[in-house]
Amino acid sequence: MKKTIFDKIVVGFVLLVIVIFSVLALYTVNMTQSKLLSNTEQNLKTESKLIISTTVTDYMNGLIDKDTFYQKLDEHAADMDAEIWLSTANGEIIYCSNSESPAAKDMMITDFYDRTDIYSQTVKTGTLNGCFSAKTLSLSTPVYQDKSYAGLLSIHLSLQFIKDIAQKTFASTYMPFLVIVVLSLIALMLITNSTLKPIREIIATSKQYATGNFNARIDVHTDNEFGELARYMEEMADELSRSNEYRKSFISNISHDFRSPLTSIKGYIEAMIDGTIPPDKHEKYLQIVLNETKRLTKLTQGLLELNNFDSFDLQLDKSNFDIKSIILPTINTFEGRCQDKGIYLHAIFHTDNTIVYADRTRIQQVIYNLVDNAIKFTPEGRQITVQVTEKSDKIFVSVKDEGVGIPPESIKKVFDRFYKTDPSRGKDKTGTGLGLAITKEIIKAHGENITLNSKVGEGSEFIFSLPMQKEMQVPIKAVHVKKEEATQYISNGKFRIKKN
Template sequence: MKRTAFVKLILCYCFAAISMFLLLNTFGVKFMENKLMDRKKDELYNEASIIVTDYATEMVEQLRVIDNFLGTRIWIVSKDGTIVADTRSNAIGINITNLDANFLEQTFSENVYFKGIFTEPMLSVVVRIPYNYSIKGYVCIHMPMDSIRSESIYYIDVVNVCYLVFLIILFLIFLIIYYITVFPVRRITIVCSEYAKGNFDEPMEIRTNDEYRELANSVKYMADELKNLDDYQKKFVANISHDFRSPLTSIRGYAEAMRDGTIPYEMQNKYLDIILFETERLTKLTTNLLSLNSFDNKGTLLDLSSFDINAAIRKTAATFEGQCTKKRIVFNLEFSAKETFVDADIDKIQQVLYNLIDNAIKFSNVDSTIKVTTEEKGSKVLISVKDHGIGIPKDSIKKIWERFYKTDSSRGKDKKGTGLGLSIAKEIITSHDENINVVSTEGVGTEFIFSLKKTDY
C-alpha cells in the first residue's frame, strides 16, 4: 500500500505524541511524587523546627491550627518516647519506642504505620527539642502519603491538560507546515503526471515565492520545451513528408506520361532533365538528413587543419557563377589581408559558406550585390555574408536555425530549399566552439556573421 508523505508525517506525529504521553505518565508521576516528597519533608521539618523554637505548654491549641492548615498530625513526645501531646488526642500516653525502637533516631521516615494509631501510611518528620545541652523531647509531624500522591497526580493532570493543548497547537502548526511544504510537492507531482500524459496545459498554481516556486517554474519550462519538441516533431514529419512527396509526385507523373506516350519522344529529354533534377534534390535532402542525424548521435567529427579562408571563399563563390548570372548578381569580396589562415575543418567550413551564399542568392533582389568579407579581430576571424534582398521577418529570426523551418517568403519565392541549410551551418560552427549570428531587416537584406580561430599559417 502506497503511503503519501502526509500519512507518514501523521504517523510520525502520532508516534511522537503517544510516546511522550506514555513517558510523561510513566516516569513523570514517579518523578513528581519524589519531588513533592522532598518538598513536603522540607516543609514539615521547617514547621517542626518552628514548633521546637517556640515550644510552650500553651501551644497545643496552636498546634491544632497548624495541624488543620497543613493537613498533618503533630505529636509532642517526651524524652523517653511517650506521646504527651497529640492534635488528635487519641495517641496521648502511648510510648513510641514500644512500637518502633528506631523511629525517634530518624529525621525522616516514609510509609510510617503505627498499628492502632494511623489508618494509612505516613510521611513523618522528627525534630529534637533541646534543653540545657540535652534533649528534652521531640516534635513529630505526620502527613498521609496518599495526600502527597494525590497532589502529584493533580499536578500530572495539569501537565497532561497543558500537553494536550500543546499537541493541538502543534497539530495546527503541522497542518500549516504541511500546506507550505508537502502540498506544493503533491501539486507538482500531479501536474507532472498530467504532463506525462501529454496534457501540457495543466496549470501549476504554486503561489509561494521560494524553492518550490523555482521547481514549479523549472518543471513548467520543461513542459513548454517538451510541448515545443512535440510540435516540432509533428512539424518535422509534415515537412519531410511534403519535401519528399513533391519531387516524387513529379517524377512519377513525368515517368507515367512518358510510358503512356503522352509526352512526345522529342520532348522527353526535357522531362528527363526535370526527373534528374528532382532526384538530385531528393539525394541532397537525404544527405542533409543523414548529416544532421550524425551530429545528433555522435557530434560533429572535425578534421582540423590550417587553411586560407579567403581562398575557400573565392572557390565557393565561383561555383555560383551560373546562378549569379541568371539574376545578374555581383559578388563583392573584401578581405582584410591577402591571406587569412584559420584553424578549422575546411570541408565543413566550405559547406557552411556554400549554404550561406546559396541562401543569399535565393533571397537577393535581381541586379543586386552580395558582399562577403573577412576581418581579423584579436584571436578570431569574422566572416560575413551579406545580401540585399527580402530580409527575414522579425518574428522569424529566432526560428531560422530550426530544422525544416522556412519563412513564408521562402516558400513563396523558392520551393527548392529543404530548410536544413542553416541548421547544418549552425551545427558545424557550434562544433568548432564558435558563434554564428544573423542581422536582418525585412525589405533591406540579411547578414550572416560567424567566427573562426585565427592561426599564423
C-alpha cells in the same frame, strides 16, 4: 483516501510528541515518587528515633504512667498521620494507634514481620502481609533497655500522599505543556494546509500538461520554492509546446518533401513501364528520376546531420587557417551555375589578417550553403558578394546577394528547419529547407553568431563571425592568388566569376 506526505509528517510529529511526553512524564513521576519516598523514609527514621529517645524511654524509666504514654503515642501518630505499633520483647503488640487495625486485635508482631527483622531497623513498602489495604511505608525500630531487647516500635505511613503529589505535579507542570502541544498541532495543520494548496495546484496543472494542454498556467505566485517550481514548470510546458509544434511541423514538412519526389519517381517509372512514355524519351525522364533521387539523398543527409546536432554536442576540429583558402575554392565550384544564370559572384577582402581559429570543414560547409542559397534566389544579371572584414578581434564573413529579399515577418524564421518563404521557393524546387538550419548550428557550436539583413526586392545579407587565430609555434601564412593564374577573375581587386 490517499495520504499526502504532510499527513505523514503530522502523524509522525504527533506520535513523536506523544512518545517524548510519555517518557518525560513517566521519568519525572518516578523521580518525584522516589525522592518523596526517600525523604519520607528519612523523616520516619528521625521521628522514630525521637519517639524512642523521649516518650518510650520516659515510660520504661517510670517517668510517665501508661495512660500518659499511650496518649503521647496517639499525639505522635496524629501529628504524622501515621499508624504506630509498639510490641514487647516477647512479640506481643501492646499498643496500636488505630483501633480498627488488625494489629489491635491481640496480634503478635511476628504475624507481620519475620523474627529476624525485629532485631534491627527495617523498612518495608507494601501491605505488610495484608494488614493494610493500600501501599504503605513501614519502618520498624528495635527498642533496647540496658542493652537488652525490650520491644519494637513500628511506624506505618500510607503512601497515597506521594501519589497525590505526583498527580498534582503532573497536572500543574504538564497540562500547560499539553495545551501548547495541541496549539502547535493546530498551527501545524494550518501551515500544512497552506503549504499543500500550491502543491495541489502544481499537481493539477501537471496533469493537464500530461494530457497535452501546455497552455495551462499554474496559479502560484509566491516568492518561495513553490513559486520558483511553478515558474520552471511553466517554462518547461512552453518548451514542450514549442517542441510539439516543431514535431507537427517537422512531420508535415518531411511528408511533403518526401511525397513530392517519390510521387514523381513513381509516376515516371509507371509511365515508362506501361508505354505512356515512349522509349526514345526514357533518357530524359530517367534524368528527372535521378535528380529527384539526389534531392531525396540530400534531404536524408541533412536530416541525419541535424539529428546528430540534437543528439550529441557537435565535435569541432579547430585549427588556425586562412579563410581565403576556403572562400576562393568554394566560389570556383559555382562557376558553371553562375555562368548559366548570368550572375556575378566575387569576393572582397578588406583585411590582410584573414587567419581564423575554427573547424575548416564546417566553415567551408557554411560558406557553401550561404552561396548556394544566394545563387538560388538571385535573378539573372545581378551579383553576389562575399566580403571579409576585421573588427574587435573577430573576422566577419558576409554573403550578400541582390535577390528577391525576405519579408520582415519571415526573417526570424529562415533558420528554422524546413522553413521556406513563398518567394524563396521561386522556380527552384531543389532546396530542402535545412541548409540554413545546419549553418546556424555550426556557427552556434563555434560560440559565434550569424545574422540576416534583408529587404524585399533589394536582396539579403548573411553575416557570421569567427575568432581570429590563436597563438601557435608555427604561424599560418595568408593565401595569395597569383595574378597570372586568376587574371580572368580579377577586376579592380575583386575576385569575379562572370558569364562569357
